[in-house]
Amino acid sequence: MTADRTVRMFGGGCGELTPPAQSATALEAVRLAKRYRGTWALRDCTLSVPAGRVVAFVGPNGAGKSTFLRLVAGLIAPTRGSVRVFGEPVGQRAEALARVAFLAQDKPLYDGFTVAEMLRFGHHLNPGWDDALARQRLAELDIPLNRKVGKLSGGQQAQVALTIAVAKRPDLLVMDGPLANLDPVARHDIMRSLMAAVAETQMTVVLSSHVVSDLTNACDWLMVLNRGQVQISGEVDELLAAHRMLSGPAELADEVAARMPVINDSRSGRQADLLVHTGPGTSLHDPRWSASGVSLEELVLAYLRRPDTTSLPRPTLTTT
Amino acid sequence: MLKFRLDPSSGVATYLQLVHQVKHALRLGVLMPGDRLPTIKEVVSDLAINPNTVAKAYRELEHEGFVVGRPGMGTFVRRSLGGGATADHTRLRRDLARWVHDCREAGLDHGDIEALVAMVLADSAQEGIA
Numbered sequence: 001m002t003a004d005r006t007v008r009m010f011g012g013g014c015g016e017l018t019p020p021a022q023s024a025t026a027l028e029a030v031r032l033a034k035r036y037r038g039t040w041a042l043r044d045c046t047l048s049v050p051a052g053r054v055v056a057f058v059g060p061n062g063a064g065k066s067t068f069l070r071l072v073a074g075l076i077a078p079t080r081g082s083v084r085v086f087g088e089p090v091g092q093r094a095e096a097l098a099r100v101a102f103l104a105q106d107k108p109l110y111d112g113f114t115v116a117e118m119l120r121f122g123h124h125l126n127p128g129w130d131d132a133l134a135r136q137r138l139a140e141l142d143i144p145l146n147r148k149v150g151k152l153s154g155g156q157q158a159q160v161a162l163t164i165a166v167a168k169r170p171d172l173l174v175m176d177g178p179l180a181n182l183d184p185v186a187r188h189d190i191m192r193s194l195m196a197a198v199a200e201t202q203m204t205v206v207l208s209s210h211v212v213s214d215l216t217n218a219c220d221w222l223m224v225l226n227r228g229q230v231q232i233s234g235e236v237d238e239l240l241a242a243h244r245m246l247s248g249p250a251e252l253a254d255e256v257a258a259r260m261p262v263i264n265d266s267r268s269g270r271q272a273d274l275l276v277h278t279g280p281g282t283s284l285h286d287p288r289w290s291a292s293g294v295s296l297e298e299l300v301l302a303y304l305r306r307p308d309t310t311s312l313p314r315p316t317l318t319t320t
Numbered sequence: 321m322l323k324f325r326l327d328p329s330s331g332v333a334t335y336l337q338l339v340h341q342v343k344h345a346l347r348l349g350v351l352m353p354g355d356r357l358p359t360i361k362e363v364v365s366d367l368a369i370n371p372n373t374v375a376k377a378y379r380e381l382e383h384e385g386f387v388v389g390r391p392g393m394g395t396f397v398r399r400s401l402g403g404g405a406t407a408d409h410t411r412l413r414r415d416l417a418r419w420v421h422d423c424r425e426a427g428l429d430h431g432d433i434e435a436l437v438a439m440v441l442a443d444s445a446q447e448g449i450a
Contacts, residue, residue: 191368193365194368195368196361199361219370
């Protein structure tokens with residue numbers, strides 16, 4: 001393949017800036033666990049995310065998403081296990097912390113500050129601060145620098161918070177529910193400017209949400225956390241390719257279920273609809289069944305309804 | 321400049337939708353050799369999609385020889401698309417317009433006509449395989 005010269009790199013072959021090859025691991029958790037008093041908020045989480053990904057981090061309320069993200073950002077210490085960001089244990093050295101930006105759910109801005117003062121504040125606290133980038137982003141968004149933060153709309157406040165996080169020039173941006181409490185237009189605007197920032201800086205992004213549809217086209221990696229445990233972690237395209245919705249006669253459903261993992265089984269009368277994990281390369285050659293693809297949202301919902309099933313990358317997947 | 325549009329209900333992967341739209345624009349002459357495609361940043365800040373998706377679409381188009389990336393400058397159209405000579409296109413289009421007119425006369429609506437075209441295309445593809 002001749003087009004393979006630069007294709008492994010981001011934007012390769014597209015005449016745009018090519019950053020260093022991104023084979024590195026951005027985020028790695030090993031048996032990570034956190035207990036608050038008597039309750040385990042997070043139990044035995046092991047996963048890794050390659051650099052350069054935009055990760056949709058989903059799960060129901062109380063699944064442990066915020067706890068996980070705060071552990072990644074080094075804001076709290078794990079009870080057990082470890083978490084590394086670009087190979088560095090979190091929370092041990094200042095340089096490691098400088099590589100991570102954390103945007104909390106409640107948009108940590110000071111209402112009494114003007115936007116310009118907020119930028120000065122960010123500049124003062126962050127050694128790698130990119131002031132030009134911050135000002136350019138705010139100019140593109142038409143957000144006046146002399147306006148008090150408290151006088152901005154919710155969407156504008158979210159944009160200022162995102163700008164400050166991006167201007168830190170992190171290698172990993174962690175956002176806890178960045179789209180919560182925003183109207184659909186503001187949500188779309190935030191995702192547009194986040195994607196533009198990713199295109200420019202090639203940073204890795206982890207963003208949590210419980211609305212999967214907001215993240216469908218923006219994310220290329222999916223992490224599902226349920227009841228304090230990792231249920232799915234993998235590349236979106238691979239996950240979608242490895243799952244199928246099979247529709248066929250109910251009397252044959254058990255036979256199919258014996259052959260491959262069924263994530264969701266719904267039977268009504270003579271018809272059965274099975275959401276199955278076919279694995280790569282396997283297919284059902286029975287004409288009595290029709291197979292169709294699943295959307296990311298269907299996939300996530302099906303797994304969330306079955307907290308005991310997991311789809312985690314394995315070295316080899318053996319299907320019989 | 322080409323502007324992409326996404327159809328979330330199409331079930332077609334996003335990068336393929338981008339590939340199809342570029343090819344469609346090449347067929348229609350909306351894009352000509354030498355034209356620049358929007359940069360990845362331009363596309364993502366318009367559609368709020370992952371930059372890797374756009375990169376994947378552009379790689380695919382480059383691999384098929386339709387576009388070429390020039391470092392620091394952008395992605396440019398290399399060749400146009402569309403089989404047959406332009407004169408044939410004009411004739412076929414005229415014939416098709418007459419056929420569509422006949423369909424309408426016979427009481428077929430937009431959906432009926434589309435279904436008919438899709439069926440005939442599928443049949444002809446089947447014949448091609450057989």
